[in-house]
Amino acid sequence: MRTRETLERTLAQLDGRGYASYKQLHGSYDLGSCQLAIDHVQVDPYAPPSKVRAIVDRATSDLPKELIDTPAHRVAVADFLTRRFRDAIDRLAPRPSGGGGGPISIGAPGQQVLARTSVLIADDRVEARFQVELPAAGRRALGRNAARLLTETVPAIVEASLRHANLDAEALRRHVELYLDQEALRSALPERGLVAFVGDGAVLPRRSGDSDLPLTDGATVFESPPSLRVSFDLPSGRSVTGMGVPAGITLIVGGGYHGKSTLLRAIERGVYPHLAGDGREWVVTSPEAVTIRAEDGRAVTGVDISPFITNLPAGTDTTRFTSTNASGSTSQAANLVEAVEAGAALLLIDEDTSATNFMIRDQRMRHLIPADREPITPFVDRIRPLHNERGVSTILVAGGSGAFFDVADQVIALDAYVPRDVTAAAREIAASDPAGSGVEAGSGPAAARSGPVFDSSLPRIPTAEALRPRGKGKPAKARGRTAIQYGHETIELSALAQLVDPAQTTAIAHILDRLASRLDGRLTLAEAVTELYRQIADDGLDAVSPHTGHPGILALPRRHEVHAAVNRYRELALRPPR
The missing domain is CATH 3.30.1460 (Yope Regulator; Chain: A,)
Structure with missing residues (x-):
């Protein structure tokens, strides 16, 4: 030396x-x-x-x-x-x-x-x-x-x-203690039958739409409705109290600008621990929560969207649906099915970023367009089978339609950022006015099929060359937080709301190169990603870097975002079903 x-x-x-x-x-x-x-x-x-x-x-x-x-x-x-x-x-x-x-x-x-x-x-x-x-x-x-x-x-x-x-030794100790407490609370959610927790006193609003810092002036602190309040005793000796969101179907309603989407965004980011002073330290969400939205124009490769879309006029097979330019409804159906394939246990959906015809279909439209002419079975008809058959919960923001009142397990209303449990009132409305929402469940060809809805997906097995495009001479490279250059293609990731750091995107780029060598035409995408994450757990994130010594500035992404990146690669090729 x-x-x-x-x-x-x-x-x-x-x-x-x-x-x-x-x-x-x-x-x-x-x-x-x-x-x-x-x-x-x-x-x-x-x-x-x-x-x-x-x-x-x-x-x-x-x-x-x-x-x-x-x-x-x-x-x-x-x-x-x-x-x-x-x-x-x-x-x-x-x-x-x-x-x-x-x-x-x-x-x-x-x-x-x-x-x-x-x-x-x-x-x-x-x-x-x-x-x-x-x-x-x-x-x-x-x-x-x-x-x-x-x-x-x-x-x-x-x-x-x-x-x-x-x-500052005390600040270091508190930082570690807070992290361990948050992770302990996250681990405790399933045994309490919960998918998320929002602590009393949390500050959910951010300073602006392009800032992740807490709003410091005039923010309403969160306080749980009494009927949903739960408490946790944590390893540090601290006890926290707040709103527990049970597994199942949760609807968040309220007027515009009253905090519905703000609450959902906080739950969305609750898959990660937060710093002291962030305001969301005690917003803790299942690590398997995935945000689902419409994404016009994305590529879709070999996805079984038949629970939602079937009998297309051109006769396209929707059990292995492929498109280079998916519509809003088709992309949202693919996003949902891919998320479940990647292991999602909780879906987070906001009507503002959803395709209306994917979510609901009102009674007047059903009368005008016969069921056998409508290939889409809306999410309102599939949200319950998704939970019953696959154990996948949903938290859904809805401000313009009461269509989901009939299927919701709990309904939370936001009034000037103050939550109330209005489940009983929503059920009374649904019972007394079943046609009031304008939605009639169970129409469309997909709805007519008998038996389980979500158990028929064929395994998606990438070919051995699926991530080895001809002419790709350079390693994959992140372009900021929202894109990866992969060969001649750009993988667009701007719709992945839970991808929070450019260093995560850089790690995904390296992971894609590692996956390329693991795919052998026999492993499913889920199996290949699981194997690689097992290696990361054993050897650290350095293991995915192509560099010796200094690995580059990387942060660990969730496997859900890795799946999402692969699924958005336009040259992805799957092995034909046997």
Whole structure:
């Protein structure tokens, strides 16, 4: 291993030379307070930044053993250290006043606590993985500036963020405790017959439509209706009380702008633990919850949408439905079936982002268009069999129709963000005015089929070449949070509301490349994804990276979003059924 003096001397010699001369830096250096590993050097000033690791031994870091003795503890501690590292960057290597990124980056963790590659806590060391934009003037290396950055600024950042003696020990302990409590509550939901929990005192509104930060002025805090209030005792000794959402079919109703969608969005993000102060710390949702919406124009490959759509005029087989440009109703049917295939136990649906003809079909339209001429059986007719046959619950926002009153197990009304249990009133309305909603259940060819509705799907088995397109010479690459470049195709992910961090999208891109080598024409997509996630559980998220040393800035996505990415790949090929 080379010394700090060697690094300083080399950089002094590179000063003013061509940028490519920075390649000499590749390797490891002992800086005294930490080891610096330069794993990848950017090729020019406009290329992706250099990948660098700062490593301190466990004795130097001195993290309390009781805070890092399980994988869950380490996720929480690594998240805390990542945030402290980023805080130290802001103090010691700030962004230019004109805007843009700074010379050092470790990612931008949001309000959620995710498993990340940014900080590794191993038995013998603590390692920060970050990126450095090596300084330049045009295409000339500024070696002396780089020396100050790597031998002075980076060690100062490491000292401030990776040594327990320099951290707020009580804040670290509370961070870990909150994470473990949230995960314990999530694990306890099934035994209580619940799919979600919204704590009393929660602040659900966000500052704006493009911000995930809590609204601080004038926000109404959440208070559970008495009939739905439950309490949990947590490992820390804390007790929390709030609204338990039972398994089954839950309808959220209310006037416009009264908080229906805000509540659903909070439940949607409740699949992840949140930071203290976020307002949604105690909004905890089943990890198998998936948001379903219409998605005009998406590709669909070999999906059995026959529970909802059949007898199409052109005679298209809807048990293996394929389209390069699905309509709103067809895309929503495919999204739902794919989510169930991926293991969804709870569907989250908002009428504002749904295709009306997928959700309901009113009585007047049924009279005008005979049942045998309408290929769509709406969701209102399938929501109960979905739960009875597959155990899949639904939380549905509806503000414009009472069609779901007849099938709802509980109905929650939002009035100026205050929830009320109006289940009894909704049932009385449904019983006294069965035609009042304008919806008559059980029409359409799909509704007429006998026996179970959701047990006939054929296994979807990708071909061995399904993720190996001709001409794909480069690894898959994330384009921000909402897209992946895969060969010549762009996989559009903007409809995946529970994909919250660009680092998750980067991880999905690497996962797709790993899946490509696992598909053999025999494994179903679900089996291949399960196998890969088993490896991630054993070896960590580093296992999906194509890089040695520094794995890149990754955050763990859910397997549901991995399924969704594969299903939106336009060149996906499935093995024909036998």
